[in-house]
Amino acid sequence: MAKEYFKSIFTGFIAGNIIAMIFNQWIFLEMRVNIALVIPLSTFIVLIVYHFSRIKFHLTVIFFLELIFGLLVFLLYNFSVESYRIIPASMFREGFHLNSLSLGEVNAVILLIFVIANFIIFRDSGIVSTWFVRQPDES
Amino acid sequence: MKDRIRISVIFGIIASLLIVSCGKKGSDQPALTVDKQNGTITFLAEVNGKYLLTPTRHGVVFKDGKNGDKSIFIGLTDHKTFYDALIAIGARAGNNMTMENKETTKVEGDLLDVTVTWKGAPKSYTLDEVINDSNKKPILMRFGGNLEKAMSLNTGCLFCLDSCPVGIVSNCNYTFGAVEKRKEVAFTGNKDILPADKTLVTFTVKLKK
Secondary structure, three states: OHHHHHHHHHHHHHHHHHHHHHHOOOHHHHOOOOHHHHHHHHHHHHHHHHHHHOOOOOHHHHHHHHHHHHHHHHHOOOOOOOHHHHHHHHHHHHHOOOOOOOHHHHHHHHHHHHHHHHHHHHHHHOHHHHHHOOOOOOO | OHHHHHHHHHHHHHHHHHHHHHOOOOOOOOOEEEEOOOOEEEEEEEEOHHHHOOOEOEEEEEOOOOOOOOEEEEEOOOHHHHHHHHHHOOOOEOOOOOOOOOOOOOOOEOEEEEEEEEOOOOOOEEHHHHEEEOOOOOOOEEEOOOHHHHHHHOOOEEEEOOOOOOOOEEEOOOOOOOOOOOOOOOEEEOOOOOOOOOOEEEEEEEEOO
């Protein structure tokens, strides 16, 4: 049960990041509104939706959301690898009002969230056990 | 049960990081100093890493202003103090921008010489060097004034990158709307020169001779 709640929080978080990045391209809006607020908002909404509907988020959906997120960071910001260091962290910082943190510190938090979330979510899918748990010798 | 423990640990780690970050100390230097004898103003700001890649029309904005996180540099001094400092060094404000004429009028007022440096920087850089104008036009900062509007709207804008009826100082090359509406130009921080996000930088402003 706790894992399903965690999955819904993470799904909302990733979806919020994707929406924020798309809207961030609209400079007029970006200059007037804290678009990144959509990240905590989306996280909260998906959590509430899960709480009342018990809708389950399939692993494939979460995987593709992560993939889209990763691709958008690259594609929307002039195909710059540097955008991975700047864009998600600046969105997270703005969305959660963590203005005293540097982008480097926010990146550490995001990395922690992603590593732990992916480990918990995909742990029982077979992917993690294939990669990290030694398989018994068949012979 | 195990899941709950793990999730509690994750949130615990994140919360600890945030609590530690809240205890950070700011700089001991004054946010703004005026040297009337030499006619210079120096003020502190922080680099905002976001706008090294994302375009903006805000050059420097006071951290507690409404646009405090929308600029390439986050100023540690407020717009009123900055305005008073410019008056103190003898600068004359244009005060020609209104909400009605903003899209057709370029800001007037005394032309200013602005440089920026930071700890470890090899030299003082001009605004042209640290801010990229997609049209490669040299940035021309003029003392627009606009104190009344700046106080009532509390946007915190110190330097705007197009002529603005609210910002204290504006770039007179473009009229309002050049960045957001008409897409005539895009401004970003120069990531090849500027230091890392949150690095404290010192701006020096004086009248252009």
